[in-house]
Amino acid sequence: MTKYIYTALIALLGTVTVSAQQFDINADLRARFENRNGYGTLKPDTEKAASFISQRTRLVFDYSFKNIKLRVSPQNVKTWGDVATNSKTDANSAFHEAYGEIKMNEKLSFKLGRQEINYDDARIFGNVDWAMQARSHDAFLLKLNPNTKNQIHFGLALNANKETNFYENYAIPQYKSLQYLWYHTDFEKLNLSVLALNNGMPYLVGTEEKVDYSQTLGSRLVFKNGALSIDGAAYLQTGKIADNSVNATYFSANISYKATTNFNTSVGFEMLSGKDQNDTSTDMKSFNPLYGTNHKFNGYMDYFYVGNHTNSVGLTDVYATLGYEKNKFSAKLTPHYFASAASIYSAGEKQDNYLGTELDLTIGYKMYDNVTFDAGFSQMFASSSMEVLKAGNKNAGNNWAFISIKINPNLFSNKVETKL
Secondary structure, X not given: OHHHHHHHHHHHHHOOOEEEEEEEEEEEEEEEEEEEEOOOOOOOOOOOOEEEEEEEEEEEEEEXXXXXXXXXXXXXXXXXXXXXXXXXXXXXXXXXXXXXXXXXXXXXXXXXXXXXXXXXXXXXXXXXXXXXXXXXXXXXXXXXXXXXXXXXXXXXXEOOOOOOOOOOOOOOOOOOEXXXXXXXXXXXXXXXXXXXXXXXXXXXXXXXXXXXXXEEEEEEEEEEEOOXXXXXXXXXXXXXXXXXXXXXXXXXXXXXXXXXOOEEEEEEEEEEOOOOOOOOOOOEOOOOOXXXXXXXXXXXXXXXXXXXXXXXXXEEEEEEEEEEEEOOEEEEEEEEEEEOOOXXXXXXXXXXXXXXXXXXXXXXXXXXXXXXXXXXXXXXXXXXXXXXXXXXXXXXXXXXXXXXXXXXOEEEEEEEEEEO
16 A cells, blocks of 8 residues: 555656746836937028937836736836926826736747837837837737747737727827738748738728728848848738828848958848829828838938838938947948939929938947947938928038947846746
8 A cells, every 4th residue: 555655646746847937127228319410301501400318217027927928118218308307297107018928838829918019120010129219019919839930920909099988089190900910930041021911090081080901011031141141021012091092112132241250241222112203193102111110221310211201202222331349349330322212303303313322330339238338420411302302401411429328237037936
């Protein structure tokens, strides 16, 4: 009898599993000085340069246990001096993220709540981390990972002003609803992503709200072989926006090569379709990168697609990059050649498609593992065609500079193992 009891006890102990509760608190504090002298648009003769300091203060609380993950991330975004020193309130506080993720099994999970959505090179979906407030969505995300080489994500969102008993027009200038499907697969030296996005934008007919849906369909391919990397992407936009047909395209290609341990180079181009200024049709032919991290593309002075240049003449951007890294120091120089993808007209006369050349220089220094200094200077050499698009004076300097510090420490980390 004793032998059988010992055998049963050993079998029972063999079924004991150990689960770990993990709790982490991280901080993200960054401050950035900027001098804007023709940033985002050409400087008018009557205007002076603007200087200010903006700041993000964010805490990130992460908790995981067994099949549950939780994240809560409150943040405050401000410009120094935007409230009085004795003010009782600060209106610029919010939750950047607040979501829960449930793992159903090894292959299937879902995530819901306020969350960042990032895919591929962040051209269509990105968290816009350069902006102090960044970007996050109220969304539901279903994730299927059938194996280590394939991922399938299905996301959806439905937006409203607030809880109501009857239908209310949506007042916030963004999508009313969206649904997307993203697929990614890895090969030995190649990876492929495919995205299908259905974007529902509200508009008014009189006082009645209607929603039209446009579709963004495309893929991105990346090839890597040692020091060489080649990528390309193509997207099509179709459907309707505000009862107008959509027909727009996007193409990009990049070649990067790490020449030495310290030096890397790249060349590439982007083409975002546009609409001729003398085109009288109601069709929308200008490609919209929608929810991407647009500051990452088309020059750091943000003349294109950062709150501007939508439904315009499109863009062709040809660029090259020379980068250097050694120990804690890094530097990068990027010239951009900008031209419109569609025709520009002034006083009935067709203008040159060339818009200008921008030079971006950035440097970085990693003082500690969790403290980084960055600085940059950009200069726009604009053409007369840029004046037609942006107004202002192409000879008024038109430059931008910044200095920033980022502090990202881990404040607390605790892991507790529990036997079950």
